[in-house]
Amino acid sequence: MPKISSKGKNMPASPIRKLVPFAEAAVKKGKKVYYLNIGQPDIKTPDNVMEKMRNIDLKVVEYSHSAGFETYRKGLAEYYRGVDINIDHTHVVVTTGGSEALLFGFMSCFDEGDEVIIPEPFYANYNGFSVGAGVKVVPVQSKIEDGFALPPMEEFEKLITPKTRGILICNPGNPSGYLYSKEELQKLRDIVLKHDLYLFADEVYREFCYDQAEHFSVMNLKGLEQNAIMIDSVSKRYSMCGARIGALVTKNTEVLDTVLKFAQARLSPPTFGQIASEEALNTPQSYFDEVIEEYVERRDLMIEGLNAIEGVICPKPKGAFYAIAQLPVDDADAFCQWILEDFDYEGQTVMMAPASGFYSNGEQGRNQVRLAYVLNKDDLVKAIEVLTAALNVYPGRVAVSNQEESFA
Amino acid sequence: MPKISSKGKNMPASPIRKLVPFAEAAVKKGKKVYYLNIGQPDIKTPDNVMEKMRNIDLKVVEYSHSAGFETYRKGLAEYYRGVDINIDHTHVVVTTGGSEALLFGFMSCFDEGDEVIIPEPFYANYNGFSVGAGVKVVPVQSKIEDGFALPPMEEFEKLITPKTRGILICNPGNPSGYLYSKEELQKLRDIVLKHDLYLFADEVYREFCYDQAEHFSVMNLKGLEQNAIMIDSVSKRYSMCGARIGALVTKNTEVLDTVLKFAQARLSPPTFGQIASEEALNTPQSYFDEVIEEYVERRDLMIEGLNAIEGVICPKPKGAFYAIAQLPVDDADAFCQWILEDFDYEGQTVMMAPASGFYSNGEQGRNQVRLAYVLNKDDLVKAIEVLTAALNVYPGRVAVSNQEESFA
Numbered sequence: 001m002p003k004i005s006s007k008g009k010n011m012p013a014s015p016i017r018k019l020v021p022f023a024e025a026a027v028k029k030g031k032k033v034y035y036l037n038i039g040q041p042d043i044k045t046p047d048n049v050m051e052k053m054r055n056i057d058l059k060v061v062e063y064s065h066s067a068g069f070e071t072y073r074k075g076l077a078e079y080y081r082g083v084d085i086n087i088d089h090t091h092v093v094v095t096t097g098g099s100e101a102l103l104f105g106f107m108s109c110f111d112e113g114d115e116v117i118i119p120e121p122f123y124a125n126y127n128g129f130s131v132g133a134g135v136k137v138v139p140v141q142s143k144i145e146d147g148f149a150l151p152p153m154e155e156f157e158k159l160i161t162p163k164t165r166g167i168l169i170c171n172p173g174n175p176s177g178y179l180y181s182k183e184e185l186q187k188l189r190d191i192v193l194k195h196d197l198y199l200f201a202d203e204v205y206r207e208f209c210y211d212q213a214e215h216f217s218v219m220n221l222k223g224l225e226q227n228a229i230m231i232d233s234v235s236k237r238y239s240m241c242g243a244r245i246g247a248l249v250t251k252n253t254e255v256l257d258t259v260l261k262f263a264q265a266r267l268s269p270p271t272f273g274q275i276a277s278e279e280a281l282n283t284p285q286s287y288f289d290e291v292i293e294e295y296v297e298r299r300d301l302m303i304e305g306l307n308a309i310e311g312v313i314c315p316k317p318k319g320a321f322y323a324i325a326q327l328p329v330d331d332a333d334a335f336c337q338w339i340l341e342d343f344d345y346e347g348q349t350v351m352m353a354p355a356s357g358f359y360s361n362g363e364q365g366r367n368q369v370r371l372a373y374v375l376n377k378d379d380l381v382k383a384i385e386v387l388t389a390a391l392n393v394y395p396g397r398v399a400v401s402n403q404e405e406s407f408a
Numbered sequence: 409m410p411k412i413s414s415k416g417k418n419m420p421a422s423p424i425r426k427l428v429p430f431a432e433a434a435v436k437k438g439k440k441v442y443y444l445n446i447g448q449p450d451i452k453t454p455d456n457v458m459e460k461m462r463n464i465d466l467k468v469v470e471y472s473h474s475a476g477f478e479t480y481r482k483g484l485a486e487y488y489r490g491v492d493i494n495i496d497h498t499h500v501v502v503t504t505g506g507s508e509a510l511l512f513g514f515m516s517c518f519d520e521g522d523e524v525i526i527p528e529p530f531y532a533n534y535n536g537f538s539v540g541a542g543v544k545v546v547p548v549q550s551k552i553e554d555g556f557a558l559p560p561m562e563e564f565e566k567l568i569t570p571k572t573r574g575i576l577i578c579n580p581g582n583p584s585g586y587l588y589s590k591e592e593l594q595k596l597r598d599i600v601l602k603h604d605l606y607l608f609a610d611e612v613y614r615e616f617c618y619d620q621a622e623h624f625s626v627m628n629l630k631g632l633e634q635n636a637i638m639i640d641s642v643s644k645r646y647s648m649c650g651a652r653i654g655a656l657v658t659k660n661t662e663v664l665d666t667v668l669k670f671a672q673a674r675l676s677p678p679t680f681g682q683i684a685s686e687e688a689l690n691t692p693q694s695y696f697d698e699v700i701e702e703y704v705e706r707r708d709l710m711i712e713g714l715n716a717i718e719g720v721i722c723p724k725p726k727g728a729f730y731a732i733a734q735l736p737v738d739d740a741d742a743f744c745q746w747i748l749e750d751f752d753y754e755g756q757t758v759m760m761a762p763a764s765g766f767y768s769n770g771e772q773g774r775n776q777v778r779l780a781y782v783l784n785k786d787d788l789v790k791a792i793e794v795l796t797a798a799l800n801v802y803p804g805r806v807a808v809s810n811q812e813e814s815f816a
Binding site for chain 2: 001002004005006007008009011012013014017040041042043044045049050053054055056058059060061062063064066096097099100103107108109110111112114125127128129132134165166196197198226227239240241242243244252254255258261262264265266267268269270271272273276
């Protein structure tokens with residue numbers, strides 16, 4: 001029997017989805033499961049988008065241009081200008097989700113063995129795209145006690161080698177919800193220019209900034225026009241994750257030309273998804289206002305609820321719809337499995353994503369979980385009740401004093 | 409300014425799309441262009457599919473399972489059983505087009521520097537996926553004078569090295585239209601087993617077999633269950649290239665598990681496309697009967713027309729909707745550009761794909777073009793008229809006797 005590739009063996013399974021069999025078993029036993037593990041919002045896709053799909057009048061569902069419909073790219077450019085990102089449609093390649101944008105970006109900019117520095121915890125699938133592109137992820141630690149702020153530049157400098165070719169950030173961040181300030185981004189600009197690196201920024205949660213905080217894009221870092229590559233997606237913005245439409249945006253024409261060659265090989269991004277995404281550009285502001293208000297309420301409710309549990313520490317995020325919480329447990333992987341398998345509170349339990357999958361080394365974040373506040377408020381309240389009850393009786397619970405020492 | 413990756417530099421631009429600027433210029437000059445360069449059929453997507461889309465009733469356009477909707481995978485398995493491929497839904501991973509199936513399959517089975525033997529001429533984008541996966545393509549020549557039949561096994565044996573990990577075929581073939589016989593596939597089975605290789609078969613044109621010829625799938629090669637990997641797509645079957653839905657099918661569970669990890673990293677295949685593809689399974693047989701009849705008429709018309717031109721040689725394909733023609737020209741790349749740029753016949757011209765892009769070495773197939781018979785019959789007749797007139801006056805025309813010597 002022929003062998004599996006080393007790449008294939010090194011490819012991590014999704015940490016977000018690995019507990020699925022335990023959740024399925026819990027449901028089979030009759031438990032009600034609250035899913036806080038995955039960033040699939042329950043928010044409705046805008047009505048105008050679904051209306052557009054119901055009025056579709058194609059005769060032939062054809063390939064589009066490999067870079068996406070020109071009309072959609074022009075519409076996107078206008079949307080970007082509306083959020084103060086001054087580009088035109090020639091700077092945009094439409095991709096099959098933000099995932100493909102990252103994969104093509106990495107393949108265009110990095111070779112086998114090149115190193116990319118990523119503040120961790122980071123979105124677990126960055127590991128997957130890196131394995132796919134043959135790139136080595138070099139993590140730099142951001143810390144829960146700093147609320148996951150950008151690590152000091154000295155920490156980056158220590159990690160830079162002749163193989164370092166780029167830095168990747170997610171802003172606002174999945175899984176931490178941290179929103180980088182303009183000052184933090186300027187520090188990144190300086191180090192990127194100093195070492196002639198690419199700066200990839202995953203900005204798919206741009207719309208989800210709270211408490212009057214403003215999002216600052218890498219596309220607006222002066223002097224970084226040839227280094228900055230923005231990754232975008234309609235998935236979260238319009239709650240249409242299944243459309244699988246993203247974009248790679250840069251002013252570096254060599255990168256654009258190279259990404260387009262990878263895009264040509266896969267022919268085109270999805271036609272139906274592009275039709276939906278082009279229509280989504282017409283979504284009224286009221287839709288976003290309502291969504292943001294809802295997320296702020298959910299966040300406040302969840303973060304307050306978590307911090308009220310003895311031994312739980314959860315910084316309040318300013319963006320996206322995730323939070324990382326530190327739990328008073330020895331091993332969050334084991335706890336997340338246990339709560340599904342061996343626990344219920346009045347017939348209910350909770351599915352969470354162990355944070356170990358968001359670190360390049362599973363040992364970090366061993367006592368942390370990622371929670372997505374993508375459920376309605378009533379369900380969130382119940383989920384926190386379940387978690388509180390579970391931590392009261394969990395056999396692997398550690399004393400709070402021990403845990404605090406780990407901050408030292 | 410940071411550098412582009414070597415991978416990115418080595419990535420070929422699409423040979424099918426590289427003459428697009430010349431075609432656009434021809435249109436601007438007022439010429440009518442017949443597009444024979446690209447496999448975008450003019451055939452209507454089935455009515456039931458478009459009707460389904462117009463009745464879509466999703467509230468949230470969610471991610472699907474990374475391997476695709478379970479209902480769709482079950483439906484697909486039933487479709488395969490209907491064409492005598494005996495598998496179940498657990499053998500299927502739904503992908504974003506056949507393109508992604510090939511990329512994930514290559515990444516799962518091959519490492520950087522591994523070699524894959526591909527009979528050439530081959531679908532140009534195989535080069536792209538190979539560059540993406542870091543795999544080296546080793547071509548084995550199939551010849552126009554043999555109608556592009558499978559090269560003798562001795563030719564394969566000569567190319568096998570310790571780095572050889574697989575063979576990839578397209579059946580029926582793009583760009584040649586050649587349909588491999590059961591006997592040819594059995595020869596491939598023997599060599600694949602002898603050297604413990606993977607056999608990838610791109611079978612996306614399965615439905616397009618003519619003259620009562622029957623398609624034989626690699627999935628039906630006895631003893632090859634752990635080596636055979638089938639690539640599929642709805643693009644051509646239902647004329648819905650833009651849906652971007654394909655599949656990787658194998659009975660090798662290790663390969664399936666590995667492909668699923670790459671699939672998890674990109675989250676899910678397109679939801680709208682999966683809805684369309686699941687409905688497409690209900691397309692009545694009459695749709696295919698009409699389509700096949702139409703393609704046979706187009707093929708006969710085009711192939712007869714081509715062979716009637718002095719100095720043109722075009723084997724009659726038994727499948728797909730492409731043909732490779734040898735033209736009495738010194739350089740088909742130059743000719744394909746010239747006919748767009750400097751020629752018209754009664755205000756009309758033709759866009760073709762130079763065959764050089766379908767060979768791993770541009771020198772092969774230097775006097776060949778690929779033609780897709782995806783236009784209606786009236787337009788095909790006119791296109792052949794244009795081509796005939798062009799060859800009469802083309803400055804780079806070579807004498808037929810010279811050309812025939814190249815068969816020696």
